[in-house]
Amino acid sequence: MSAVGYVAVAGQVVAVGAGAPLLTGWMRQIRARLEGRAGAGVLQPWRDARKLLRKEPITPVGTGPAFRAAPALLVATTMVAAALVPLLSTDTPVSGHADLILVVALIALGTLVLALAGLDTGTAFGGMGASREMTVAALVEPTILLSVFALSIPAGTTNIPAIVSGAVHEPARLTSPAGLLATAALAVAVLAETGRIPVDNPSTHLELTMIHEAMVLEYAGPDLALVELGAQMRLTLLLGLLSSLFVPWGIATSASWTALLLALVLFAVKVVLLGAVLATAEVFWAKVRLFRVPELLAGSFLLALLAVTASYFLSGES
Secondary structure (H helix, E strand, O other), X not given: OOHHHHHHHHHHHHHHHHHHHHHXXXXXXXXXXXOOOOOOOOOHHHHHHHHHHOOOOOOOOOOOHHHHHHHHHHHHHHHHHHHHOOXXXXXXXXXXXXXXXXXXXXHHHHHHHHHHHHHHOOOHHHHHHHHHHHXXXXXXXXXXXXXXXXXXXXXXXOEHHHHHHHHHHOHHHOOOHHHHHHHHHHHHHHHHHOOOOOOOOOOOOOOOOOOHHHHOOOXXXXXXXXXXXXXXXXXXXXXXXXXXXXXXXXXXXXXXXXXXXXXXXXXXXXXXXXXXXHXXXXXXXXXXXXXXXXXXXXXXXXXXXXXXXXXXXXXXXX
C-alpha cells in the first residue's frame, strides 16, 4: 500500500473531526439568516468547545464508569467509522475491513454507550432519553443496514469501498428504482440517527419531546465538549456516507495525490451542500409528535425493504 492510502485514511479522520464543528456552525448560520437573525458565525461551535474545555470536569454523584467513558467512546467509534467509510478514497489500507455490518455496528455502539450513560445518571430525564433513543435506534439501524445492502446486491459484496467503486463505474445503479428507494430510506435514517428535525430538535430542551438532549443533560465541561463533538462528527460522517453512496463521483479510486486532493475538495463541497439543504429544510419543517416518530421510521424501513426486493428482482438474483 502506498503512502497515498495512509494519507487518505488520516485525511478522512481529520476532515470529519475538524470539519464537523464547522459544518454545524455553517448550518446554524444558514438557519439564522433564513429566520432573519445575524447568527453567531461559522466558528461558534469551535469557540463553544474551547470554552467547555477550560471548565472544571464535574461528574454527578453516584454515576459509574458508563457515564465517564461514554464521551470518549462516542468520539472513538465515530473516528474508526470515519477511517473505514470511503469518504476520500476507495483504495486505503483499511478498505478490506470496511464492511457494511462493521460500520453500522460502530454507529450503533456510539448510540448504545450514550444510552447507557443516560441510564447511569439515575435521573428521570436520563432514563427517558435513553428509552426513547433505543426505540428510535431499533428502527434506524436496520434501515441503514438494508439501504446500503440494497446497493450491495449489484456489487455482490457488502464491502463499502467496493460498492462505491462499482457505482462510480456504473452510475445507472444509482438511478434505478432500488437506488432511489434506498436513497430516500437512508436520508430519513440519517435525520433520525443524528437527532435532526422532524425526528428530534437539537436546539430544544422541552421535556415532552427531547430525545438526544435528555441523555446528555448531566454532562458539563470537557465531557460535554466531547459529547457535542461526537454528535457533530456523526452528522458529518453520515452525510459523507450518503454522498459517497449516492453521489460517488470525485472519490479517488487509485493511489494518486491529485485525485486525493480533488476528492478532499469535492467531499467538502458535497457535505456543505447537504448541510445547507438540511438546514434550509429544518426552517420549514415541523417536528413530528413523539408517538408519530415510529410511524415515520417504519415508513423508511419499508422503503429500504422495497429497495432490497427491487434490487434482487432487477439484478436477476434469487
